[in-house]
Amino acid sequence: MSVLIETQDLQKYFKTPRGWLHAVDGINLKIDEGQTLGVVGESGCGKSTLGRAVLRLQDPTGGKIFYEGQDLMAMNKKEVRSMCTKMQMIFQDPYSSLNPRMSIWQLIAEPMLINHMYKGDKEGLNKKIEELMDTVGLAKRLTHAYPHELDGGRRQRIGVARALSVDPKFIVCDEPVSALDVSIQAQILNLLMDLQRDRGLTYMFITHDLSVVKHISNEIMVMYMGKCVERAPKRELFSNPSHPYTQALLRAIPEPNIDKRGELQVLKGEVTSPINPKPGCRFAHRCPYVRESCLADGVELQEIAPSHFVACPYSSEING
Ligand SMILES: Nc1ncnc2c1ncn2[C@@H]1O[C@H](COP(=O)(O)OP(=O)(O)OP(=O)(O)O)[C@@H](O)[C@H]1O
Ligand SMILES: [Mg+2]
Incomplete structure (x- = not known):
């Protein structure tokens, strides 16, 4: 190793x-x-x-x-x-580490957009977000939900998806x-x-x-x-x-x-x-x-x- x-x-x-x-x-x-x-x-x-x-x-x-x-x-x-x-980080409090004004889609997209991934490839980005939500166990219907609509476990799943998004x-x-x-x-x-x-x-x-x-x-x-x-x-x-x-x-x-x-x-x-x-x-x-x-x-x-x-x-x- x-x-x-x-x-x-x-x-x-x-x-x-x-x-x-x-x-x-x-x-x-x-x-x-x-x-x-x-x-x-x-x-x-x-x-x-x-x-x-x-x-x-x-x-x-x-x-x-x-x-x-x-x-x-x-x-x-x-x-x-x-x-x-x-190298990424997952934080303790998924509530305060997630911007309450952003939807799940936006929250998961953000690290990729900051790192210039999927630039101009909306379809690729959507597909990636769908895959990530599936990987961390977030239902597709939640794509446009906001953090306050979710329980702590699901909010932490967003945190995990964000960290994973940049591979x-x-x-x-x-x-x-x-x-x-x-x-x-x-x-x-x-x-x-x-x-x-x-x-x-x-x-x-x-x-x-x-x-x-x-x-x-x-x-x-x-x-x-x-x-x-x-x-x-x-x-x-x-x-x-x-x-x-x-x-x-x-x-x-x-x-x-x-x-x-x-x-x-x-x-x-x-x-x-x-x-x-x-x-x-x-x-x-x-x-x-x-x-x-x-x-x-x-x-x-x-x-x-x-x-x-x-x-x-x-x-x-x-x-x-
Ligand atoms: N920006 C800062 N300025 C001054 N002191 C700080 C700063 N950040 C942390 N400290 C101090 O450094 C020490 C270590 O803090 P740290 O947050 O790393 O501890 P921790 O083990 O993560 O604690 P917790 O379990 O409460 O999260 C503490 O005494 C804290 O008060
Ligand atoms: Mg600490």
């Missing part, structure tokens, strides 16, 4: 009145063609910023991004724009099912998995909910305050979660027989600020296993099993 997307030490900092906010702070990732990387972490840990930075929708502060070995950071604005037929290879799915009812979530996840199988798509699938990526990912990266704290093939991550934060996230997956007090316990402690972060482990203040050295030393990812990386020097002791 060949690597489609790679980042090296990717950083995105935001200037704030209180200093630099390290939203994405040195992320290294690789996604093979046709595979899905799940990116998981709590609100504000930098998932969306990472997704946008990888597509250069937001310019990174530092680091490198490669698409099929091409250096995206070396490209100028025009070259980056031309990449948007290869991309890579799609960043930013919490695409988080705003949907559980039953509808499964339908959209199945649709995304079917599309991946049929078209060989590569996904970065962002979510705050580990149970959502359980089905769709090949590999999972857990983020905490701009950093990757653990990365592993999916099965390995679920069977051998090794970073205290990953363990806390797993405990937070609601299961009927889990003690609610256990869930609350993991959220104890002060959340440190991502603005001018101090050296040392960023999870230290909430970690039940914290030691003095955790506050002082920077933590690097270590490979504790094949392709399983953990940013905690004490993980084997904790889990041993």
